[in-house]
Amino acid sequence: MPTYDLLIIGGGINGAGIARDAAGRGLKVLLVEQGDLAHATSSASTKLIHGGLRYLEYFEFRLVAEALAEREVLLRIAPHIVWPLEFVLPHEKHLRPAWMIRAGLFLYDRLGHRLFARSTGSGRGGSSSLPHSRRVALDADGCGAGLKRDFKVGFAYHDCWVDDARLVVLNARSAAAHGAEVSTRTRLAHARREGGEWVARIESRSGSREVRAAALVNAAGPWVKDVLQGALGVDIPAKVRLVKGSHIVVPRIHSRRHAFILQNPDRRVIFLIPYEREFTLVGTTDVAMGDADFEARISSDEVEYLCAAASRYTERPIAPGQVAWSYSGVRPLYDDGSRDPSAVTRDYHLLLDEGHEGREAPLVSIFGGKITTYRRLGEHALEKLSRRFPGTRAWTHAEPLPGGDFGGLGFTELFDDCVRRHPGLPAPWLARLLRRHGTLADAIIGNATSRSGLGEDFGGGLFQREVDWLVEHEWAREDDDVLWRRTKCGLHMSAAQRSRVRDYLSGIA
Ligand SMILES: Cc1cc2nc3c(=O)[nH]c(=O)nc-3n(C[C@H](O)[C@H](O)[C@H](O)COP(=O)(O)OP(=O)(O)OC[C@H]3O[C@@H](n4cnc5c(N)ncnc54)[C@H](O)[C@@H]3O)c2cc1C
Secondary structure: OOEEEEEEEOOOHHHHHHHHHHHHOOOOEEEEOOOOOOOOHHHOOOOEEOOOHHHHHHOOHHHHHHHHHHHHHHHHHOOOOEEEEEEEEEOOOOOOOHHHHHHHHHHHHHOOHHHHHHHHOOOOOOOOOOOOOEEEEOOOOOOOOOEOOOOOEEEEEEEEEEOHHHHHHHHHHHHHHOOOEEEOOEEEEEEEEEOOEEEEEEEEOOEEEEEEEEEEEEOOHHHHHHHHHHHHOOOOOOOEEEEEEEEEEEEOOOOOOOEEEEEOOOOOEEEEEEEOOOEEEEEOOOEEOOOOOOOOOOOHHHHHHHHHHHHOOEOOOOOHHHOOEEEEEEEEEEOOOOOOOOOOOOOOEEEEEOOHHHOOOOEEEEEOOOOOOHHHHHHHHHHHOOOOOOOOOOOOOOOOOOOOOOOOOOHHHHHHHHHHHOOOOOHHHHHHHHHHHHHHHHHHHOOOOOHHHHOOEEEOOEEHHHHHHHHHHOOOOOHHHHHHHHOOHHHHOOHHHHHHHHHHHHHHO
């Protein structure tokens, strides 16, 4: 029977991040994901690497400081898929007074930098690579583009954008490069403790097999309790709160680069974010759920809520008929007893179970978390397991994710260089390829000197060479894996073009 140090259940951001960290520490790791990587919550986020300005209202200082420190780390190790984004907050004094917003932004500009300096050993306290917040005149400097003229002043600050699903895939790739085995479309069906180890039964299309592991990590996200109670038969007191969040994608409301953070009379905030060049992403909602829904879908009430919340501010109203695409995910929050789904803590809790008298094979279960803090969560998970795996060291803050080794260049310099070296290929397509793959883009282009050298053109900026790469190196198997997770090309294609990609992939299978 194959034996591993660590068996990780769940190929969302937390499972993939822990797999990378553990494999890089020299542990023998198996990651099992019942669907595709990132097919659940980790591809359905608002895609922000952020401290979470609104969490300051709930006094979540630890979370905000850690998240802001992580923003710096992720900008450095994944500069192709993480980049700065300016947010404009139109001021409405009856919702939150200016002094409160100023105080929040003052704190936001400063929190986290000391933690960042400590975690990287840079000794550089008190500075961020992003500009500080400022007050802006919405009618004067373009910050109000797309908004009603009634909004005159606002505040601007920076956070970061991330391609969430690609962050998961790149962590899995890095884990595999460090020796981890990554098995997608493989479900943990059952596991029991035996002789100081876990014996687990995992099932895939090719059948069922048993493996042994010294320790288990339950990173099943919204299914964390189902795995505990069903597959593992372990009872721990923590509860998970399932809160659905949905987004809509509509034709873009302005052609500038900044996003908006809009206050709503229910005290929630809604983001309007430039998306995939031609669109604006609008989200999100907070809807309490009973069960983890594998196929979470937006309801018509949520569509109307998002359209109404955005239209309070936008020059031209946004109507449900304009929605080009939508997606929904379920937040697996740690249940802190809050009544309001928006107020439930977004911080994470890792629970260690060592069985009878604390002497059996360890199990770490993950409750809550953010995309932003996944890397630190991974380090904490390995700290929890340090009795079982002593003497390992944190390392993931220092090594770039695959394609993120820019060698000191900025994205623009990398792009200019790429265009110079590939004069026969369309520059806008090169920019998108670089955003998805960073310095690995050249390996996909290979010896192609023109579009025809890239193989079949599926439309929407997707060529055969990239599809083959995604299948060979990134565990892509089905059309959704390619069209909606590893790329967003699906958004730019017709139904017939998407169906051609499906046929091509079933041909390969
Ligand atoms: C609407 C919304 C907006 C958000 N916005 C942001 C944001 O802007 N920034 C941010 O930092 N965070 C954001 N988050 C939070 C973030 O997305 C989540 O915290 C994170 O994705 C959770 O990752 P996970 O790995 O724990 O769960 P998941 O991504 O759900 O992964 C768990 C995986 O476990 C697998 N699994 C379950 N059971 C089994 C089994 N028996 N065997 C094998 N596999 C199994 C599932 O298939 C699933 O893929 C947002 C969340 C939502 C819902």
